[in-house]
Amino acid sequence: MDPPRGRLLIAGCRSGSYLSARTFQRYKELLAQEGSKNDILHLENIDKQFSDSETCVRLDVHVSGYDVFIFQALFNPTSDYCIDQNYMALLIAARTFRENGANHVTAVLPYLAYARQDKPTRFMREPTTAKLMADMSIEAGIDRLVVWNPHCDQIRGFYGSMPVNVLGSLPLYIDEYRRFQGREDAIAVAPDAGASKFAAHFGRALNLKCAVASKYRPRPEEAVISEIIGDFTGKKIAIILDDMISSGGTIYALIKKLVEEKGIEEIYLGISHNLCVGNAHDRLIDLYKNYHLKEMTVTNSIPQTAAFQSLPFVSIQCLSDILSRTINRIHYNQSVNEMLYQPLTPYIKD
Missing domain, CATH: 3.40.50.2020 (Rossmann fold)
Structure with missing residues (x-):
């Protein structure tokens, strides 16, 4: 039947x-x-x-x-x-x-x-x-x-x-970053106000504090992080979650600010959609080499180019x-x- x-x-x-x-x-x-x-x-x-x-x-x-x-x-x-x-x-x-x-x-x-x-x-x-x-x-x-x-x-x-x-990607990232559950030195960071609710749900699930970046775009494809709102006392690890990376401008500006102004020593990046366009590849390499980016987890919602697949810090979830x-x-x-x-x-x- x-x-x-x-x-x-x-x-x-x-x-x-x-x-x-x-x-x-x-x-x-x-x-x-x-x-x-x-x-x-x-x-x-x-x-x-x-x-x-x-x-x-x-x-x-x-x-x-x-x-x-x-x-x-x-x-x-x-x-x-x-x-x-x-x-x-x-x-x-x-x-x-x-x-x-x-x-x-x-x-x-x-x-x-x-x-x-x-x-x-x-x-x-x-x-x-x-x-x-x-x-x-x-x-x-x-x-x-x-x-x-x-x-x-x-x-x-x-x-x-x-x-x-x-x-939704919340269960995926809860499993991916469960090793940081309850750690006092870790914090979840939303790259803009639109991602803050998602970061809050993630933070509650893993018992982590949360922060949110204030972002504006002076011109198309250009992002400026004016401030990061949250308590970073004793925080050394930042987990950044966002729905997508296009040219990587927002993530690049955010991670630099976290390292230079908040003293973050390890960055973990969870992205649902990596568009593999513009300067994203070069920016991510620079973040990996100079700004403590340890891991980037993406999905294959978009076919990933060979250039991104070859990056040693990138993990692709099917x-x-x-x-x-x-x-x-x-x-x-x-x-x-x-x-x-x-x-x-x-x-x-x-």
Whole structure:
């Protein structure tokens, strides 16, 4: 008997297949652990380009009645495809599955591009581009969204009644930095006010004091840390948590200030999305060599370039486990939130 949403199909666009393949493999491992004999289908690299640069998706198998999960890396610094090309490939893929009879189409977007354009810049004539991308996703036939630690949680409001599963990074970083639990010489630092609530939750979980930096941008892509608010008496270790690194300007300014003005001797950096762009690579190397950066933990929500993978202080956490378990819960109409706040137990049926 087929599951209520139909048979399971995991698909990857060209930029998303690196993670769809790992998630498919992890899902099969979970099935084996539970003794399940369910078969799932995996399709890789389902989009292609014609010579005039138009995108085409062509499916080689029957997909009518399937519960489809499409993986896409909207930003992929390891390829020549830009965000707009990757987004268009996702939309065309969703429409392709819909027109060929798929029961459900869930977009799995570990990094949700355009999420930072959730409102116009003050006093500027700009659109709310994040809402436009939501409208196009709905029109293409996507009926559910799975995202990893988006820039703004309120982004789900743009998708109306569509379910949006926001997977948070808090459990990952609690496990990663549990070795510092309760230490009087350690402090959690938020790089700006927007990250302060996350840092506070992290601090409470590990019994650590928290601090927050006051940041402003005199110009686009430039950050100035005016002050760091918090009690640094006796603090020698700083754990900085942020949703993303773009050019690395904010983190660079913050770490220099922590070392030079607060006397911090060890820096640990947890980042959900590393965009691998601009001066980030050189800045991180300088922080490692001259400003006590010991470790940087990132995820593969964005494919990491060879240059970043080769850095001796960078650790890359794969999201395939949490994504496979999330897919499993959705596929069987079970609560994803329960999974996020309880031990990760798969819900798998024969």
